[in-house]
Amino acid sequence: MINVDLLIKNNKTIGYFITGHADFSEHGSDIVCSAVTILAYTCVNTLDKFADEVKFIDDGEILHLETSDSSLEIDTVFTYFETGIQTLLGNYSDYVKLRYKET
Numbered sequence: 001m002i003n004v005d006l007l008i009k010n011n012k013t014i015g016y017f018i019t020g021h022a023d024f025s026e027h028g029s030d031i032v033c034s035a036v037t038i039l040a041y042t043c044v045n046t047l048d049k050f051a052d053e054v055k056f057i058d059d060g061e062i063l064h065l066e067t068s069d070s071s072l073e074i075d076t077v078f079t080y081f082e083t084g085i086q087t088l089l090g091n092y093s094d095y096v097k098l099r100y101k102e103t
Contacts, residue, residue: 013078015066
């Protein structure tokens with residue numbers, strides 16, 4: 001199971017924390033893991049265009065992103081990320097879990 005925690009502060013998304021593996025299929029050909037990974041990397045790469053400070057960790061076990069910056073563009077990037085994860089839940093809810101965590 002992939003666990004996606006959206007990090008919330010003052011009613012705004014400031015990052016995410018992703019752990020686990022979908023185990024939908026074999027490592028290297030798992031479309032659910034691939035989908036979450038591309039959403040996570042698209043989010044961080046897009047935030048780099050709008051935020052001055054982006055902390056990102058990918059240590060092979062976790063993907064962790066946080067920013068203290070705030071703008072309409074940053075909010076939009078996180079909204080698209082959340083929408084992507086929610087879309088995955090529509091078909092793969094046995095493999096992905098979305099939670100909201102206040103920080």
